[in-house]
Amino acid sequence: MLIRAATVLTMDPARPRARAVGIDGERIVAVGDVEAVRRELPPDAEEIDAGTGTVVPGFVDAHNHYLATAESFAGVEARDVTSIAELQRRVGEFAEQRPPGTWVRGHGLEWSAFDEGRMPDRRDLDEVSRTHPILLEHVSGHAILVNSLAMELRGVGDDVRDPDGGAFDRDDRGRPTGIARDGATNLLLGPSVDIGHHGPNFHTEVDLDEGVGMLAAAAPRYFAAGLTTIGDPQVSSRELGIYREADRRGVPGPRIVGMPLSHQLDELVAIGLAGPFGDDRLRIGAMKFYTDGAITAGTAAFREGLGPSRGTGTFYHEPAAFRALIARAHEAGWQLAVHTMGDRAFDLVLGALEDAFRASPAEDPRARIEHGTYPTPDQRGRMAALGVTPVTQPGSIRELGNVWTIQLGDRINEAMPLRGWLDLGIRPVISSDAFVQSFRPLDTVSAATWRVTPDGTRVGPHHELTIEEAVRAHTIDAARALRLEDRIGSLEPGKLADIAVIDGDLLAAEPARIGDLAVTLTFLGGDVVHEAVSVPGR
Numbered sequence: 132m133l134i135r136a137a138t139v140l141t142m143d144p145a146r147p148r149a150r151a152v153g154i155d156g157e158r159i160v161a162v163g164d165v166e167a168v169r170r171e172l173p174p175d176a177e178e179i180d181a182g183t184g185t186v187v188p189g190f191v192d193a194h195n196h197y198l199a200t201a202e203s204f205a206g207v208e209a210r211d212v213t214s215i216a217e218l219q220r221r222v223g224e225f226a227e228q229r230p231p232g233t234w235v236r237g238h239g240l241e242w243s244a245f246d247e248g249r250m251p252d253r254r255d256l257d258e259v260s261r262t263h264p265i266l267l268e269h270v271s272g273h274a275i276l277v278n279s280l281a282m283e284l285r286g287v288g289d290d291v292r293d294p295d296g297g298a299f300d301r302d303d304r305g306r307p308t309g310i311a312r313d314g315a316t317n318l319l320l321g322p323s324v325d326i327g328h329h330g331p332n333f334h335t336e337v338d339l340d341e342g343v344g345m346l347a348a349a350a351p352r353y354f355a356a357g358l359t360t361i362g363d364p365q366v367s368s369r370e371l372g373i374y375r376e377a378d379r380r381g382v383p384g385p386r387i388v389g390m391p392l393s394h395q396l397d398e399l400v401a402i403g404l405a406g407p408f409g410d411d412r413l414r415i416g417a418m419k420f421y422t423d424g425a426i427t428a429g430t431a432a433f434r435e436g437l438g439p440s441r442g443t444g445t446f447y448h449e450p451a452a453f454r455a456l457i458a459r460a461h462e463a464g465w466q467l468a469v470h471t472m473g474d475r476a477f478d479l480v481l482g483a484l485e486d487a488f489r490a491s492p493a494e495d496p497r498a499r500i501e502h503g504t505y506p507t508p509d510q511r512g513r514m515a516a517l518g519v520t521p522v523t524q525p526g527s528i529r530e531l532g533n534v535w536t537i538q539l540g541d542r543i544n545e546a547m548p549l550r551g552w553l554d555l556g557i558r559p560v561i562s563s564d565a566f567v568q569s570f571r572p573l574d575t576v577s578a579a580t581w582r583v584t585p586d587g588t589r590v591g592p593h594h595e596l597t598i599e600e601a602v603r604a605h606t607i608d609a610a611r612a613l614r615l616e617d618r619i620g621s622l623e624p625g626k627l628a629d630i631a632v633i634d635g636d637l638l639a640a641e642p643a644r645i646g647d648l649a650v651t652l653t654f655l656g657g658d659v660v661h662e663a664v665s666v667p668g669r
């Protein structure tokens with residue numbers, strides 16, 4: 132098969148632009164001008180003319196909670212809710228359609244600027260239902276809001292103590308208000324997986340068939356966005372079990388690289404396992420760790436603190452225990468992927484990596500910093516020296532920038548310093564962190580090229596990428612962060628034929644409007660997995 136278009140962005144530095152791509156079976160066999168590619172294919176090969184469209188490698192989302200996002204598609208969408216009244220209405224409608232006793236779940240809640248001028252609490256949800264347990268996740272995934280029945284079913288009473296690495300919001304008499312943060316969410320989310328205090332727990336109880344069904348329903352949306360590979364950055368037995376079953380049943384979906392959460396380190400070391408391990412459909416990659424909390428939840432660790440309260444944030448582990456954990460995983464051969472947001476957290480993680488790499492030198496450890504929101508200029512230099520790759524989410528500024536402005540103040544201009552890293556020779560990756568932000572790569576590309584908050588303020592424009600840089604950060608550089616750059620991420624002979632065709636001239640698009648462009652065709656391993664209604668020449 133031959134695909135031709137006005138613009139082919141290959142992400143191959145030896146031939147950045149072309150006019151055609153030739154596919155045989157699951158692989159790319161030729162890239163170049165139309166005649167040259169034709170010569171490499173059988174005479175009766177099918178030809179697709181994408182006209183003025185732009186052909187790019189299938190997008191690689193190196194930090195995308197695929198199962199949790201699929202789950203969020205199936206629950207109450209709270210992303211655009213701006214008042215407690217609206218939240219009650221939406222949750223109420225959802226609950227009415229479900230029998231009493233069924234858990235009502237929701238996602239995407241952001242409560243810092245509700246019309247009522249206060250945060251929601253469990254009483255607001257009790258007014259909606261006392262017969263359905265209700266559990267709503269904050270948009271950050273680092274906090275949840277529940278009703279009284281949910282607390283009761285989980286055995287969380289007024290006298291509950293704050294666990295390691297987490298806290299309950301409390302009223303003036305010390306009773307939980309229904310909001311739990313970081314490690315405290317574990318006590319309410321149910322018995323699906325115990326991850327201790329290794330991260331925020333959004334591993335809700337989902338049975339195998341239900342989970343596979345959610346993935347099957349989500350896959351067409353991912354393909355329609357041009358996504359062909361995801362890295363799930365927080366995998367437990369729940370995620371891997373459901374991914375394996377979906378794979379066994381042949382459910383279509385993007386390639387998956389699962390990143391086990393660090394609570395499983397001892398078990399995995401005991402069986403001699405370290406990533407990469409698996410095949411091109413499903414594999415195990417890096418191991419995921421948490422340093423601090425999240426900016427939107429007010430728990431990221433900043434030297435100067437966050438927001439009006441100047442809270443200096445939460446560490447998931449005691450510093451000495453954290454350093455030991457990182458050192459053990461590195462020594463066992465794991466690629467490290469460490470959630471780190473504030474400069475105070477960077478101090479901890481960079482020191483831990485420096486010690487671990489010194490104690491047991493590795494040729495290409497390729498550590499990742501997830502989010503990597505606010506390194507100081509000095510810390511950026513240490514990242515370059517360690518060969519660390521930041522895996523960032525520009526959509527945070529686009530979608531959560533108003534809260535970030537409250538939390539960070541002027542620091543937002545130096546948050547996610549993509550240009551600063553490029554200048555140091557670092558190749559930053561852009562990703563979605565779906566369910567937190569839009570899973571659509573073109574929304575992420577837009578946000579990386581046009582740093583504007585929801586209220587319209589442009590912040591730190593000196594860190595904006597060009598469109599081509601942003602595509603690179605979402606394809607080949609993302610593949611590199613997943614250790615897959617030898618198989619995907621660019622259009623080169625021998626690579627898997629994962630390709631997205633975008634309607635129109637991507638490079639000429641207005642950065643703010645890139646998210647409006649449609650993906651007309653998506654190929655996964657040479658198979659068409661998404662086709663818009665009208666594709667020229669097909």
Ligand SMILES: [Zn+2]
Nearest residue numbers: 194196364564
């Ligand atoms: Zn994440």
